[in-house]
Amino acid sequence: MTAIPPAAEEVDLTVARALWAAGDPVVDVRSPTEYAAGHVEGAVNVPLDRLPFLLATLPPGQVLTVCSLGNRSRQGAERLARLGRPAVSLRGGTKAWAAAGLPTRTGTEPGERTRPRRSPVSRWWRRGRGSRGDGD
Numbered sequence: 001m002t003a004i005p006p007a008a009e010e011v012d013l014t015v016a017r018a019l020w021a022a023g024d025p026v027v028d029v030r031s032p033t034e035y036a037a038g039h040v041e042g043a044v045n046v047p048l049d050r051l052p053f054l055l056a057t058l059p060p061g062q063v064l065t066v067c068s069l070g071n072r073s074r075q076g077a078e079r080l081a082r083l084g085r086p087a088v089s090l091r092g093g094t095k096a097w098a099a100a101g102l103p104t105r106t107g108t109e110p111g112e113r114t115r116p117r118r119s120p121v122s123r124w125w126r127r128g129r130g131s132r133g134d135g136d
Contacts, residue, residue, distance in 0.1 A: 008065075008077030010091040013100050016064055019088070020102075020113065025059045027051075028094070029076040030067050032108065040066055040094055041103035042113035048072050051079050063087040066094055 011019070020026055026043040028035050035045040043066060046054050063080055065073040065087055073089040080087035090097065098104045105111035 008074050008081060009088045010070065010074060011064070011088045012091055013096055013102070015088075016066075016090045016097070017102060019062070019064045023113075024062050024064050026064045026066060027058065027076065028066050029072050034068065036106065036108050038094060038098065038104050038106050039110075040090075040097050041105045041111045044110050045108075048076050048079070051076055052083060055080070055083055055085060058085075061086075064090060066090045066097070069093040069095055 027046050028039045028043040029048040065076040067073040070093040077087035077089040
């Protein structure tokens with residue numbers, strides 16, 4: 001009987017950003033050329049076909065996999081799951097991340113994770129919470 005490969009959970013930008021901010025390892029599974037053209041800040045480049053060989057070099061914890069649109073990253077997360085490593089895939093990939101104004105970097109180095117500035121909406125929401133008149 002053939003085992004069914006584990007399905008990888010796809011997460012949206014909100015969850016991915018929270019995982020990224022918490023320090024979960026981010027692995028970009030695209031080719032080095034694609035990675036250098038633009039990647040999630042702090043993501044390391046481990047091409048999809050190299051994942052099994054470089055698994056031991058990844059920091060511990062759940063892995064967030066990314067690619068351009070989300071197809072290869074889902075495959076990467078499934079591969080990691082089969083290898084016993086918890087992993088999730090970013091729905092929409094690096095394109096969705098960049099379109100949301102979240103930190104990206106070009107070049108061959110991952111870069112340091114820097115927290116993006118809050119949007120005007122979230123500043124408004126935080127300011128409004130304390131002025132409801134109900135003691136909050």
